[in-house]
Structures are given as C-alpha cells and as structure tokens.
Amino acid sequence: AQSVTQPDIHITVSEGASLELRCNYSYGATPYLFWYVQSPGQGLQLLLKYFSGDTLVQGIKGFEAEFKRSQSSFNLRKPSVHWSDAAEYFCAVGRPIQGAQKLVFGQGTRLTINP
C-alpha cells in the first residue's frame, strides 16, 4: 500500500531564509508525486508535480522539488521564503496508472514565517 511521511509537523523559518520540507513515500514502483499548499480558509492548491523525466521540478510561487529514487523522497524547497508562504504543505502520491486517481497524502507540515 502507498504511504507518505512528512517528518516535520511544524517548521518555523525567518523571512528571506531558505526552506526545505521533507517528504518520504512508500510505494512498489515510482509513483506520481505532488505537493499541495493550503492557506487558511482555502482549498488545497497544487504547487508542483512529478511524473517522470527530470528529477528536479519547478512549481508555482518559486518552489521546486527534487525526486530522489534511492531515498524515496520528494523534498520541497524554496531559496527565500516570503511571509505569504505561511501555510500548511501536503505531499501526496498517486498511482502511475490511467484512471480516476486517488491521492494518498502525508500528514502535512505547517510553515510559520518569522518577520
């Protein structure tokens, strides 16, 4: 069965500092990988996704993520955070098959930005 682990429940960084949010997955093959962000009162917004090919993917809002097969990881990074990045971040996996996809989510990491 698929599973996703986000080891950090809460992270605090200073504005302008770099950020890395960790995500590890368990799956028999290479799954499809996603990062979503949820701001208060908002739905889950897709930041980026990985299906195949280049293991470094670029997303919206200046985020990027790197797929490392050997580590079963898909960590999210941003070189310099802004106060507006404060939100909850979810890593998710999907099965690499055709069909009505279900996503399996991690527990989420809450990001707080210090001014």
Added chain:
Amino acid sequence: EPEVTQTPSHQVTQMGQEVILRCVPISNHLYFYWYRQILGQKVEFLVSFYNNEISEKSEIFDDQFSVERPDGSNFTLKIRSTKLEDSAMYFCASMERNRVKDEQFFGPGTRLTVL
C-alpha cells in the same frame, strides 16, 4: 479562474442525524472526489465518482456514506447517521479528464462537527 466551491463552510449536527455536504465542481470536469481530514490527521481519500457511478471507494466509505450528482452542477456527500468520529474537514475535488497527468482541483472544505 474557475474553482471548486463547497457549502456550507461549517456544519454542526447532532449524532445520529443525516447531513449532506455540497460541492460544485468546475463546470467541464468529469471526475469527482471526496476526501476528509480528521483534526491532526492526514487527508484521506473517501471516494471517486465518474459517469454517475462510484469508481473507487476506501474502507472508510461504508454504507453510511453515499454520493450523488443530482444535476449537472452539484456533487453531494451524504452521511446517513452521523457519528462523533465523522467530525472532520471534508474536501471535494474535481478533475477534467481521465488523463493520468491531470490535476485534481480542491475546494476549501466543509468542517463537520458532530456533537
């Protein structure tokens, strides 16, 4: 920009009562989903729906749950006899087509509180 909407934003009900959570997916989307997140836990898949029938459901989605697309715009989740453990945030999502790399768009959620 088109978005998924959900009503109500917060629903409070007594244990044993029926509730209906409503979602309006993006208008040209064909695949619909419900997920839920119990406070402090992961976002969990409940059910996927396509062509007026359930495509897949999780073990959480027992006989107390049902989904319906009563008209061309709404997608509903009904819980027949609510339990305390049904208290959670419920997210609706929709996807345009059955293409593996398509994105699920999420609504802002309905917070259900069962007393």
